[in-house]
Amino acid sequence: xxIFPALIVDALRTLLxxxxxxxxxxxxxxxxxxxxxxxxxxxxxxLDKCVGCGLCARDCPAGAIKMVKVPGRKGLGVxxxxxxxxxxxxxCAESCPKGxxxxxxxxxxxxYDPGDLVLDFRPLLLPSAKxxxxxxxxx
Amino acid sequence: xxxxxxxxxxxxxxKAKEILAEALGEELSSWSAAGxxxxxxDVATGAHVKAIRALKAEFSELRLSGLTGTDLGDELALYYHxxxxxxxxxxxxxxxxxxxxxVVESITGLIPGAxxxxxxxxxxxxxxxxxxxxxxxxxxxxxxxxxxxxxxKEVEARTLRAEETTPILxxxxxxxxxxxxxxxxxxxxxxxxxxxxxxxxVDGEVVVGMDxxxxxxHRGIEEAAEHRTYIQDLYLCERVCGICNVAHSLCxxxxxxxxxxxxxxKRAQFLRxxxxxxNRLHSHMLLLGVAAEEMGFTTLFMYIWRDREVxxxxxxxxxxxxxxxxxxxxxxxxxxxxxxxVEKMKARLLELRKRLEHYKxxxxxxxxxxxxxxxxxxxxxxDAIDLCAAGPTLRASGVDFDVRKDDPYAAYEEISSxxxxxxxxxxxxxxxMARLEECLISVDMIExxxxxxxxxxxxxxxxxxxxPGEAVCTVEAPRxxxxxxxxxxxxxxxxxxxxxxxxxxxxxxxxxxxEGVYVADIPVTLASIDPCFSCTDRALFVDVxxxxxxxxxxxxxxxxxxx
Numbered sequence: 001x002x003i004f005p006a007l008i009v010d011a012l013r014t015l016l017x018x019x020x021x022x023x024x025x026x027x028x029x030x031x032x033x034x035x036x037x038x039x040x041x042x043x044x045x046x047l048d049k050c051v052g053c054g055l056c057a058r059d060c061p062a063g064a065i066k067m068v069k070v071p072g073r074k075g076l077g078v079x080x081x082x083x084x085x086x087x088x089x090x091x092c093a094e095s096c097p098k099g100x101x102x103x104x105x106x107x108x109x110x111x112y113d114p115g116d117l118v119l120d121f122r123p124l125l126l127p128s129a130k131x132x133x134x135x136x137x138x139x
Numbered sequence: 140x141x142x143x144x145x146x147x148x149x150x151x152x153x154k155a156k157e158i159l160a161e162a163l164g165e166e167l168s169s170w171s172a173a174g175x176x177x178x179x180x181d182v183a184t185g186a187h188v189k190a191i192r193a194l195k196a197e198f199s200e201l202r203l204s205g206l207t208g209t210d211l212g213d214e215l216a217l218y219y220h221x222x223x224x225x226x227x228x229x230x231x232x233x234x235x236x237x238x239x240x241x242v243v244e245s246i247t248g249l250i251p252g253a254x255x256x257x258x259x260x261x262x263x264x265x266x267x268x269x270x271x272x273x274x275x276x277x278x279x280x281x282x283x284x285x286x287x288x289x290x291x292k293e294v295e296a297r298t299l300r301a302e303e304t305t306p307i308l309x310x311x312x313x314x315x316x317x318x319x320x321x322x323x324x325x326x327x328x329x330x331x332x333x334x335x336x337x338x339x340x341v342d343g344e345v346v347v348g349m350d351x352x353x354x355x356x357h358r359g360i361e362e363a364a365e366h367r368t369y370i371q372d373l374y375l376c377e378r379v380c381g382i383c384n385v386a387h388s389l390c391x392x393x394x395x396x397x398x399x400x401x402x403x404x405k406r407a408q409f410l411r412x413x414x415x416x417x418n419r420l421h422s423h424m425l426l427l428g429v430a431a432e433e434m435g436f437t438t439l440f441m442y443i444w445r446d447r448e449v450x451x452x453x454x455x456x457x458x459x460x461x462x463x464x465x466x467x468x469x470x471x472x473x474x475x476x477x478x479x480x481v482e483k484m485k486a487r488l489l490e491l492r493k494r495l496e497h498y499k500x501x502x503x504x505x506x507x508x509x510x511x512x513x514x515x516x517x518x519x520x521x522d523a524i525d526l527c528a529a530g531p532t533l534r535a536s537g538v539d540f541d542v543r544k545d546d547p548y549a550a551y552e553e554i555s556s557x558x559x560x561x562x563x564x565x566x567x568x569x570x571x572m573a574r575l576e577e578c579l580i581s582v583d584m585i586e587x588x589x590x591x592x593x594x595x596x597x598x599x600x601x602x603x604x605x606x607p608g609e610a611v612c613t614v615e616a617p618r619x620x621x622x623x624x625x626x627x628x629x630x631x632x633x634x635x636x637x638x639x640x641x642x643x644x645x646x647x648x649x650x651x652x653x654e655g656v657y658v659a660d661i662p663v664t665l666a667s668i669d670p671c672f673s674c675t676d677r678a679l680f681v682d683v684x685x686x687x688x689x690x691x692x693x694x695x696x697x698x699x700x701x702x
Contacts, residue, residue, distance in 0.1 A: 010497060014442075024445050036452075038474065040459035061371035089374045089465040094473065103459065 035105040040088050042106040043081055045121045049100035052076045056092035056101060065092060070122060081119040083109055148175050148225050155194065155228055156180075162193035176226040176546055177611065187219055187232050188244050195249055198223045200538065202527040203246075204613065205622040205639035206256035208264040210292045215241055215264055220611055220622060220639075225545045227611055234266060245271040252527030252647045259643075263290040278354035289362065318342050322658065326355050332429070333672040337665075341658060349653040351646055356672055364636040369395055369605060372633065373469060376623075379638060380671055381462055382425060385418035386616035387638075388467040393548055394623045395469050397610040399601060405593040407471035408550040412588045414457060414466045415549065415614075416581040420491075421450045422617035423574045423581075426669045427498065430571055433662040434511040439501065446494045449487050456480055471598030481589045492582045499575045502568075512568035516652040516664035519565055528648040529641045530619020531577065532668050535562045535569035542615035553591075556583040567660075567667040574669070603631045616641050618669045642671045 026033055035041070052075020057065040064085035067076040079092070079101070093101045111117050152172060159167050159180055166183040167190075173179065182190055195201050204227060207218040211233075219230040234241045245268035246253045257268045258277040265288035268274055276283060288294060325336040334355035340348035360379055364372045376391040377384045389411060396403060403411075424447040431439035451461045457476065458464035466472050476484075502508050518528065523536035533540060541559040543551045551557060560576035562569040605627040614621045619641030628634040645668040656664050 010501075024448070036456045036459075038459045039455070040465070059368070059370050061367070061374040087374060087378075087463075088460065089377075089463075090459075090473070091370060091374065091465075094468065095370075 033107075035107060038103075039105045039107065040090055040103045042083065042104050042109055043086075043090075043092070043119060044102050044104045045079060045081070045119075046100045046102070047078055047121055047124055049098040050078055051098055051100075052078065053097060054079075055095040055097065059091050059095040061089065061091060062087045068120075068122065070125060073125075078122060078125075080122070083117040083119055084114050151224060152178055152226055154197065155223060155226075158193050158197055159190055162189050173610075178226060178228045179231060179609075180228065181231045184233055184235065185244060187217070187230055188246060188249065190230055191219070191221070191246055191249050194221065194223070194228070200224060200524055200540070201250075202524060203250050203253050203256060204527075204620060204644075205611075205624065205637065206253065206260055207624045207635070207637040208260035208266055208290065209626070209635045209637075210264065210290060212292060215266060215291075217243065217260065217266065218624065218637075219246075220624065222613075222620070224540075227546070227613065229611060240265055240267050242267045242269055244269050245274075247271055250527065251525050252644065254647055255643065256639075262288070264288050265291060276354075277352075278357050280354075319347065324661070326352075333670075335670075335672045337661075339653070339658075339661070344657050344659075346653050346656050346658065346661065349650050351650070353646070353672060361636055361638060364633060366632065368603065368631045369469065369633065370603070372636065373467070374465065376636075376638070377463060377465065377467075380640070382422045382671060383418060383616045383618065383621075384463050385414045385466065386614050386621050388465075389415055389549070390612055390614040390616075390621050390623045391625075392467045392469050393614065394610050394612040394625045395605065397612060398605050398608050398625060398627050399469075401470055401599065401601060403471055404596050404599060405550070406475070406595045407597045409553075409588045409592050410472045410476065410597060411467060411549040412551060412554060413585050414454075414464060414472070416585045416588075417450055417454050417457065418464070419617045420578055420581050420585075421447060421454065422669070423578050424450060426617075426666065427502075427571065427574060427578075430512075430663065430666045431508075433666050434507055436505075436507050439498075439505075439508075443498060446491065449491045449494075453484050453487055456484065468598060470601040471596070473598075475597045476589075476592075481592065485586060485589060488582055488586055492579065495575070495578050495582065499572075499579070502571060502575055508571075509568065511660070511663055512566065512571060512667075513564075514566050514568075515656055515660050516567040516570075516667055517565055517655070518648050518652050522651050523565075523648060526647040526651055527644050528619070529644050530615065530617070530669075531560070531570055531573040532619060532645050532648055534560060535573040536565045537561060537563045542613050542620050546613055548612070548614060550588065554584050554587055556580070556587045567663055570667040604629065605631070605633070618642055618671060619645060640671070642668070645670070 052067065052073055054067045054076040056079050057067050062085045064082045065079045067078070068080045069077040090103055093103065109117065152175070155178065156170055159170070163182060163186050166186040167180060168183065169181040171179050202222045203219065204222040205220040207220065209216050209218070214236055215234040217232045217234055219232070221228045221230065234243055243266060245257055247257065248270065254272070255277060257271050258274060260266050261268060261274055262276045262278050265286065275281065279287070320341045322339040322341045323336070324339065325331050326334040336352040336355070338350040338352070339346050360375060364375055367375060373388055373391055377388040379387045424443055428440045428443035428447065431443060454464060455461045458466040458473070518532070518536050520537045523533050523538055528536065539559055539561045543557060544559055558580060560573045560580060562573045564572070607627055607629045609624070609626040611622065611624045621641055622639040624635070624637040625633050626635040649665070649668050652664055653661070
């Protein structure tokens with residue numbers, strides 16, 4: 001048998017490195033992962049910007065967006081997003097002429113009931129709702 | 140498509156035209172060249188054999204890139220996409236719908252690799268290929284009713300019912316004469332990562348023949364694409380294959396952009412190269428890890444997959460997700476990169492290159508790897524061409540062909556660090572080494588593309604409707620040449636989308652490689668073509684539980700699954 005220095009040197013180096021470093025795996029959920037900037041997570045719809053054109057619903061490849069009429073608002077209403085169908089391509093953000101839909105870095109969207117996965121921002125329109133409550137709807 | 144042609148391309152195109160005119164005479168009704176690298180020829184029904192024979196005599200490396208069957212309403216049409224070096228010549232041939240079924244002559248005698256292509260056309264459209272050695276169904280159940288060909292316009296979807304078919308498992312005729320034994324692997328088997336069925340004829344420990352049955356992961360993508368808009372189809376095509384999603388979305392975008400006559404900004408083209416090469420790294424490292432595992436070298440598998448995380452992280456930084464990138468858009472890319480990100484990516488690539496160089500050394504010297512891969516699964520150069528191999532499988536048999544070099548797209552023409560990884564070994568080891576070399580070249584190319592990123596916008600506005608026309612584009616996917624053909628009819632939905640994935644065309648060469656290998660080497664040989672069966676199976680839904688085949692809008696899938 002030949003001796004294969006490449007492997008032996010690597011084995012020793014890897015052993016040393018692994019002894020000094022923390023494991024390659026992540027300790028989720030004890031430690032939350034670092035989400036890079038621009039991650040395509042859960043949507044945020046800024047209803048102030050939305051004009052109700054419905055382009056997001058029309059272009060959505062998964063049929064996840066429905067326009068729901070809201071009294072007192074122009075156009076087709078506001079988008080309601082079913083995260084259970086969403087494929088997170090963010091074509092909606094691309095189609096939106098006003099830039100009202102944006103991805104956030106919220107990655108954990110598990111729910112017991114599929115109905116809880118519907119992202120409905122309409123409560124934000126109520127006068128009593130506080131702005132910036134991005135945990136509303138869905139969670 | 141690039142207009143700056145390699146020297147001699149125009150004369151090659153002219154030569155092909157002359158050969159066709161001479162061989163066919165009156166039977167060649169029209170010829171048109173679209174750019175320097177695409178040519179379309181209308182030939183009379185039945186003239187394709189003469190045409191291909193004449194072309195093959197002159198162009199020794201002629202391969203069938205794809206065979207598109209399409210239903211035009213009154214008649215069927217077959218499109219033979221022939222790869223002649225730097226350009227694709229498409230022979231358009233009408234096939235009349237006759238009561239006893241449309242019949243054309245098979246070209247398997249000239250190009251043995253056309254075998255599965257013709258079977259797919261038979262299965263989907265009912266075209267009968269006279270002289271085909273084994274014209275059976277390929278994707279639908281073997282006992283699907285006669286005359287049920289789902290891409291025919293007159294066939295109603297959902298007419299195939301549970302009681303009419305059994306789940307796609309045809310009985311195997313075991314003709315065990317003498318020592319030949321039939322060994323069936325799959326569709327469900329611990330050695331397979333995807334559901335496919337292999338029937339091996341084994342003489343003792345040696346494989347003497349192989350039959351493959353695909354279709355277990357069929358999802359109806361080609362049919363579904365006809366019912367959705369161009370924008371929605373982008374995400375559908377991206378999901379043909381999860382691993383090489385950038386190649387699929389890029390090829391789709393290139394084809395639609397060609398139909399639209401759209402010029403993509405320079406910066407977007409460079410970013411497309413970055414995404415496509417990251418995707419290649421991801422796919423190759425995944426395969427090399429799987430190969431190591433198949434060899435019984437689990438440690439190497441763990442190490443390669445650990446280092447693959449670097450690529451996944453880079454993809455996440457670039458596109459916002461680890462696997463499905465959704466980076467390519469019609470008219471450009473979805474987002475720009477900032478200077479900070481470029482530096483971060485370059486730093487991670489340095490670390491990755493060191494690891495890849497090390498793995499190359501391991502694959503070159505390690506006794507386990509060498510013993511399990513060298514001189515196993517031999518595919519000669521002439522067989523690779525005749526059987527229409529693609530990608531690293533072709534290059535490892537000594538053919539210097541790479542779509543990035545011969546038919547450049549995106550910014551590949553401007554990347555100087557690109558070179559093809561051609562190996563002469565023709566065996567499993569050669570195919571793995573070709574991929575390892577490609578990984579290192581990819582790292583160089585990403586670095587160069589990031590350093591020389593031109594300024595400007597990353598996307599241009601496009602229209603939703605596409606004017607009538609047809610286009611064919613190819614991309615060098617990690618597994619080889621990927622072909623998309625799209626015909627538009629002036630609406631916002633395509634009239635036909637044909638996808639020919641590299642694994643599909645690599646199955647015929649695989650059959651050849653398997654001849655003479657030991658049973659224990661089957662998984663390593665199978666892995667050497669980097670098979671991806673989910674992209675090979677498309678076009679129609681087959682519900683294995685009920686045996687019911689159907690095609691529908693994507694919206695309906697969820698509803699059906701919940702039932």
